[in-house]
Amino acid sequence: MTTDAPARLEPVSQPESDQYWEGARNGELWIQRDKATGEYQFYPRAFSVATPGGEVEWVKASGNATLHTFGIVHIPPHASFAGEVPYITAIVELEEGPKMAANIVGVEPDPENLTIGMPLKVEFTKISEDYTLPNFTPA
Amino acid sequence: MLVAFNEDTYRPKRSDSFTMPNINRLKALSGQSAIVGVAESDQIGNVPDKSPLAHHAEAAINALDDAGLSLSDVDGLLTAGWSTLDVAEYLGIQPRFTDSTSVGGSSFVIHIAHAIAAIQAGYCEVALITHGQAGRNDRSPAPPNLGTPQNQYERPYGIIGPPVSYAMAARRYMHQYGEDRTREAMANISVATRKWANMNDKAYFYDRPATFDDYHESRWIVWPFHLLDCCLVTDAGAAIVVTTAERAKDCAKGGVKVLGAAEGHDHSMISQMPDLTSAFGRNTGKQALDMAGVSHSDLDLMMIYDSFTYTVLVSLENLGFCGPGEGPDLVANQRTAPGGDFPVNTSGGGLSYTHPGMYGIFTVVEAVRQLRGETGERQLDDCDLAIAHGTGGYLSSTGTVILAAP
Numbered sequence: 001m002t003t004d005a006p007a008r009l010e011p012v013s014q015p016e017s018d019q020y021w022e023g024a025r026n027g028e029l030w031i032q033r034d035k036a037t038g039e040y041q042f043y044p045r046a047f048s049v050a051t052p053g054g055e056v057e058w059v060k061a062s063g064n065a066t067l068h069t070f071g072i073v074h075i076p077p078h079a080s081f082a083g084e085v086p087y088i089t090a091i092v093e094l095e096e097g098p099k100m101a102a103n104i105v106g107v108e109p110d111p112e113n114l115t116i117g118m119p120l121k122v123e124f125t126k127i128s129e130d131y132t133l134p135n136f137t138p139a
Numbered sequence: 140m141l142v143a144f145n146e147d148t149y150r151p152k153r154s155d156s157f158t159m160p161n162i163n164r165l166k167a168l169s170g171q172s173a174i175v176g177v178a179e180s181d182q183i184g185n186v187p188d189k190s191p192l193a194h195h196a197e198a199a200i201n202a203l204d205d206a207g208l209s210l211s212d213v214d215g216l217l218t219a220g221w222s223t224l225d226v227a228e229y230l231g232i233q234p235r236f237t238d239s240t241s242v243g244g245s246s247f248v249i250h251i252a253h254a255i256a257a258i259q260a261g262y263c264e265v266a267l268i269t270h271g272q273a274g275r276n277d278r279s280p281a282p283p284n285l286g287t288p289q290n291q292y293e294r295p296y297g298i299i300g301p302p303v304s305y306a307m308a309a310r311r312y313m314h315q316y317g318e319d320r321t322r323e324a325m326a327n328i329s330v331a332t333r334k335w336a337n338m339n340d341k342a343y344f345y346d347r348p349a350t351f352d353d354y355h356e357s358r359w360i361v362w363p364f365h366l367l368d369c370c371l372v373t374d375a376g377a378a379i380v381v382t383t384a385e386r387a388k389d390c391a392k393g394g395v396k397v398l399g400a401a402e403g404h405d406h407s408m409i410s411q412m413p414d415l416t417s418a419f420g421r422n423t424g425k426q427a428l429d430m431a432g433v434s435h436s437d438l439d440l441m442m443i444y445d446s447f448t449y450t451v452l453v454s455l456e457n458l459g460f461c462g463p464g465e466g467p468d469l470v471a472n473q474r475t476a477p478g479g480d481f482p483v484n485t486s487g488g489g490l491s492y493t494h495p496g497m498y499g500i501f502t503v504v505e506a507v508r509q510l511r512g513e514t515g516e517r518q519l520d521d522c523d524l525a526i527a528h529g530t531g532g533y534l535s536s537t538g539t540v541i542l543a544a545p
Contacts, residue, residue, distance in 0.1 A: 009295050
């Protein structure tokens, strides 16, 4: 019997998200924008949701966001997170508009430390050879 | 610094594109089909010696027996979590209407809408809806990473399984409508639901009462959820038999008429939910009630999928029992408990009766039993009209039915 935690769950990049994950590896947050309307979207898709079927272009995001909501996980929902609890999960609203999920890092996981609407900035966490996650920390 | 919620500046990013279907066409279906059989599998709770398919089969046979029908009468099969291919083969039947719509725990309520449509269109006459899960004792490993958006954009962050997602939605609600009153509402729902379970000998917590202190002292699962905000994880199955109102007259216990039925969803991942305080019940509640031609005040029983206490709070608002942010007043002072004037989840719900993973079917099982007057100690007086409301995924999908006593 081994006490090692199983490997951290990794994303599996798809053709439409390769640029997103490559950007994250390089410490950059890339999102998509509707070519016609300029509306941003998350997550990456093969087309624009704002204009169904419409074309998208890739843009480097500012990395600024605000905290939309959060939770503090005390019971690991998967064996690979057994050593991570307690940790903060969040939905953040990017300056460009779309919302995305992330962990809030660089702050103790106590509700007193987190205020909805607080400004955040992106920070990158390498989780494996192939994948780096965009996370957020108080700005 | 606290940034107050501002209705003028906060709007969901994606517009709500829902438009009501032609209600007159739906009204033509209202009351034309009926639920004639409901049942659980033989044992529910902690059942280590039964497979998920065994729960499906036991429940199917029990529900058909409840209706005075047998497997040879079944010509339509609906299930979720499993393919109808597997369930039909296991049961040894050859359905000519088949539906494996699987959109989370609401699926089985949604199947009722599909069943009545299929029955009235003539695709089948006796539709069997089955469920079975070994939530506690499943021998199968977790499914593989399929490259879904969720596996890319949520699970790597440890946003895995319902508690994490629903907790974040609840935290947003607290921000908009007040943390203390939200907490009090969640405690009220937890304690009231346990009181109902204490009157149901099939409930996992039948012989275990819980107080407000127990609620507040229970450990954190995902803040802001205590343990007693969260549903059980059990082994269980259930089944429902639907047929024409005409044929129901010849069934063992008559038929509980399906007056209204509605379904839909507006996202999959919690991070993409347009508004964390407004699930799709805002549409399915109105549609089901309009189709039935009844209003909220006509309803005697509210069976509301309680994956979490918050799910009940937000669902009651979305269904229109009160306005946004008014849920805490609606459930205050144990109004939803035995003896209260607004009975919710009289079986003890997913919180205290059973919750094998996709619980929605059990909301209908209890509603039918209450409408037939079969629930003993916990039986409501004059229970003529009930709503059963399922929520699936991460507040993603909802199915709502309005049911009338035989």
